Amino acid sequence: MTVDTAVESPSLPHPGRTPASMIERMTLILDTFDGPAPMRTLVEVAERTGLPRSSVHRIIDQMIRLRWLAHAPGGYRLGTRALELGGLAIEHNEIRDVMGPLLHELCRRTGMVAHLGVLDGPEVLVIDKAVGRGADFLPTRLGGRLPAHCTAVGKALLATLSPGVVELAFPARLPRRTPQTIGSRAALHRELDLVRGHRGVAIDRAESLADVVCVAVPIRAGGHGGIAALSLSGRVGGENRPAASELARILVEAADEAVCAVNTALRRR
Template sequence: MTVEVLADPEPGGSWRGTQSPARPAPPVSMIERMTLILDAFEPGTPVLTLQDLVERTGLPRSTVHRILDQMIRLRWLAHYPGGYRLGLRTLELGGLAAGHNELRTVIGPLLHELCQRTLSVGHLGVLDGRDVVYLDKTGGRQSAAVPTRIGGRLPAHSTALGKALLASLDPGVVETSLREQLPRLTSRTIGDRLELHRELARIRSRQGIAVDNEEAVAGIGCVAVPVRRRGVTVAALSLSTRIGSGRPAIDTGRQARQLAALAAEAGRLLSQE
């Protein structure tokens, strides 16, 4: 974002046009400084480095760094490899996570069509700190069998969606994000950090394909893959199905291939935006 700077006014109130523009005094209040940082993000530059933000806001580097830490903690911003981007709180407040964001607009119809063919429940999710946030859910009558909702969240390590997203991050970033104890939602949830890192390494070796075997909800199995936009993971897609109790085994390989094809198409469409 470029900031237009006007010259100082003459004592009489008229503006001098001959002198070089003077930079205005930086805002004093925290709200003004946060607003400057948020306004620095534009559609063409969704990810900004610390230096980018310093240059665009005109604030001291130490000030920007301190405010960024607070904005990440409060979910206004998120720290990704390569820089910072707007966090989920901005989407939640605008209602975008529920129905108006670009990801859901582009991917939603594709996911709905796949779920119609497979009789599965589909999810579209993104990572927000330790959690996966559900941007979309589809599956018709089968949806009631899976206790998730649009705008809801679950611990990322307990879901196929979340593990596909965590696996796209550097292991050091994962370790920093999951400092606290890993909560167990079922007896199958991974509760050991070392085992989680081993699981994420296996997911990376499978090009991002993740499987959840009753780790988030008893009786529900799930397969997920990442969605990449110009090589950067921006979301994940999953298919959830009821398992056990005499039901036939799920062909996870087939579901993974179907999701991978959908994710590739979604990435192509998103890259055109």
């Protein structure tokens, strides 16, 4: 998984501009459920977002079906999916503490760069990185982000979500970073089906940077889907590098070990 530090997070719409994408509209609607009021009416959501009431009603119906929102007496409230993900944000630091030694062990065994990443909307956020002696230089950093559809970590985590969530989170056409980048939502769905059929193992085939390949697997712990993902990255044609199948085996074993460690840490909270 690679991250271009020059990539910025997508900003919310400027005042006076109608947001074009579904993810922008969903974000605006979720942002109305801030402050002490746990419930909002349809009229309140429309007024606070500036979106047409008919559009708000249609989007809310979809968000209720996907558990981002739920019905409340006289209006709507945050759904269980939003509350679950909010709880996961608190867990990120604990996950990083638990996973640090495992990342360094992966570097030692493979001579590659190891990353620990989480999904933040349609992006991947790097929460830890380890570089072994002699490993390739990669332009990645803690806190770096990249669109999830073109990284192994992103695809490993997206494959743990329902297709309906992916459908809402991504536009029909996806931005390309290299000639190998997945360019459409339909192709992304097909790729995620393949990932699900291979124990969650995802591969970045020079899709993020033209000369970098990566293998990743999700970590399923704490009663959630994929709370984070482990990856190993290196330059194309690197010497003495394990084959992709061997990297997948190493990562699956590491993820199984990580589940036990993370679940133990979460139970101590």
